[in-house]
Amino acid sequence: MSVGEEVRDTQTPPQQSLGTAAARNLATTTKSAPQMQEITSRWLLKTLPWVQVQGGTYRVNRRLSYAVGDGRVTFVQTGDRVSVIPAELGELPALRTFGDEEVLAELARRCEQRDVAAGEVLASSGDAADRVFLLAHGKVAKVGSGPYGDETELGVLADGAYFGDRSLIDGDAVWEYTARAVTPCTLLTLSRADVYSLAERAAPLRDHLAGQLSIPQQRTNPYGEAAIDLSAGHVGEAVVPHTFVDYEAAPRAYELSIAQTVLKVHSRVADLYNQPMNQTEQQLRLTVEALRERQEHELINHREFGLLNNCDYGQRIQPHDGAPTPDDMDELLSRRRGSKLFLAHPKAIAAFGRECNRRGLVPESVDVGGHHVQAWRGVPIFPSDKIPVSDARTTSIICMRTGEAEQGVIGLQQTGIPDEIEPSLSVRFMGIDEQAIISYLVTAYYSAAVLVPDALGVLENVEVGRRH
Secondary structure, eight states: OOHHHHHHHHSOOOOOSOOHHHHGGGSOOOOOOOOOTTOOOOHHHHHSOEEEOGGGEEEEOOBOBOOOSOOOOOEEEETTEEEEOGGGGGGSGGGTTOOOHHHHHHHHHTOEEEEEOTTOEEEOTTSBOOEEEEEEESOEEEEEEOTTSOEEEEEEEOTTOEEOGGGGTOTTOBOSSEEEESSOEEEEEEEHHHHHHHHHHOHHHHHHHHHHHHSOOOOBOTTSBBOOOOOOSOOSSOOOOOOOOOBOSSOEEEEOEEEEEEEEEEHHHHHHOOSSSOHHHHHHHHHHHHHHHHHHHHHHHOTTTOHHHHSOGGGEEOOSSSSOOHHHHHHHHHTSSSOOEEEEOHHHHHHHHHHHHHTTOOOOEEEETTEEEEEETTEEEEEOTTSOOOTTSEEEEEEEOBOTTTTOEEEEEOOSOTTEEETTEEEEEEEEOTTOEEEEEEEEEEEEEESSGGGEEEEEEEEOSOOO
16 A cells, blocks of 8 residues: 555545534524522522512611610731721710710720639629620620529620620619620720729710719610509409500601613614524613522611611521530521521532531421422521621521511512512612613612511521531
């Protein structure tokens, strides 16, 4: 065989039929609608009861409450030194409404930093209380004594909390519990002696503290609301008490928030490329999906009405051991009646599952609209990736009671708006510009309201990265 014959034998044989690449030019392909990875189950939007809001504002009327000054304190860290922001001292009940910035700044300078190790006792039950503790970082357990002398845990405090505040105005105050560091902690302490030594020189502070001592103790129910005087079990001609139900003078009003975008479609695309799927409809469908995703994110994280920021500080609890345990979930449930749902990041649900596995427990599942959802004590645990996970691998678990009739958490919307295509979502034609581009204004209106504080609870600082 010659060299030339060898080359001819290795060449590709001539094509004898139409290739698939050319054939596809004449074929109608089977294709999917445009896909988007951002779309999630959006359980919060599905499970919240939505209330119609006329006029764009929803006002929550509540009974008058005297529970004030129960917020958290904010700190500034410079290296290993921590200082309290002076204005944040106004969160302490004894300094509530006190606004002299110079005096507050001096009080902040008098706060002493204290770094303690895990297990260290900060205050012992029955001892005289002469200072307030401001917890900048770490966890502190409040430990009481049971009826048989055993220890009982009364709660866990975390970053931003304070305790012992009554000691600033009550010279006879004693510790009603033992405060023990669960983790290494950084605290600031402000003694009653420092406060009153400054008050001797600062007349505004002296007058304010005197006014706090002269305020009569208001009669309240266990929730801090003005008490309603009642009489029960009496006989004969007993005098029946007179009463009335007082309301908050300035109730909170929730205004509908907004999410908007302008969708642009070239007229040539809208005119010609509509088979087998309408281009404008598909563009609009994906835009609406993105708006709804943003809506759920705002309902959880918005600074004003988001669930994480709108939860009362008295309804925020800390996990006993970092990872979310059945005990933590039980405590979260015990804070409210009629809990309807948990909301947690998928990683938090996985962490809870690991803790159940360690104890040999198998969480049940419930049927929700044909979907099997993991549950605890019959309350479904819905996943939501909108709940943030911090760099320290911690997150939060939300528990709530829902519905207007149940004094729970509700979603707010206004239906019947112009050019509405879904409840409280509109698409308005904005015209065609000189470049033949069609514009549509896509708008969603929404908000959320917590009718009473105990309708919403949050388990904070849940560790999701722990492996046993």
